[in-house]
Amino acid sequence: MIEFIGINKFYGSLPALVDINAEVKKGEVVVVCGPSGSGKSTLIRTVNRLEEIQSGVLRFDGQNVHAKISSLAMNHLRSRIGFVFQSFNLFPHLSVLDNVMLSPVKVNGIKRSKAREIALQLLDRVGLSSKAQNYPAQLSGGQQQRVAIARALAMEPPAMLFDEPTSALDPEMVGEVLAVMRGLARDGMTMMCVTHEMNFARDVADRVWFMDAGRLLESASPSAFFGSPQHPRAQRFLSDLR
Ligand code: ADP
Ligand code: MG
DSSP, X not given: OEEEEEEEEEETTEEEEEEXXXXXXXXXXXXEEOSTTSSHHHHHHHHTTSXXXXXXXXXXXXXXXXXXXXXXXXXXXXHTEEEEOSSOOOOTTSOHHHHHHHHHHHTTOOOHHHHHHHHHHHHHHTTOGGGTTSOGGGSOHHHHHHHHHHHHHTTOOSEXXXXXXXXXXXXXXXXXXXXXXXXXXXTTOEEEEEOSOHHHHHHHOSEEEEEETTEEEEEEOHHHHHHSOOSHHHHHHHHHHO
């Protein structure tokens, strides 16, 4: 579903991604971890081309993401990749329901009545049907992030990317967002998640990727990664967490 082949990216002279070779298979959940500044966000943002790369090939569902493509094709590609950020970025002037309906109606041209039906189902899936008519400011951070997930799902993306979706939340709200993500994983969604929630990685991930200084140093099953990390840098990262 997502293939990184020899990816290199620099910010000026700073190497942010160094020869990344990896893939996320259909239905797989990959958790990306590593110290702050190791390139996790940069990596995930190359997938829908929020960041450009200097060399390599990145394929999403067969499509060469960093080829020369029109802005229309770029928008189409982006609409097929669900992206959930640390900050929820909901539209404050739209109700929860309208936030979820917006892209299907505006981008995909789906009828409002149909979009509304789908949006209500998705809000039910994230446990927020009762908040459909509320505005984002009336919701807690955890609820807003669940709306953001429903909004991404409304475009029926073949894969979902998460960049620290729980990092901005008060601790008591982390669990409800992770529960929604667990549900998605259980339903077979292809997911790439940058997160510091190591229990989530242990329970939900098919593979854990460990990054440091722009390099993907380790890709392993959770039991291998947490049980016997191979790279000294990964060993140090894990022992610092304990
Ligand atoms: P992580 O998400 O693992 O914390 P990032 O991908 O955000 O790491 O950053 C990787 C490196 O690239 C860091 O050294 C960071 O300072 C640098 N970096 C990130 N974004 C930019 C940018 N827009 N311009 C210059 N340097 C950047
Ligand atoms: Mg980051």
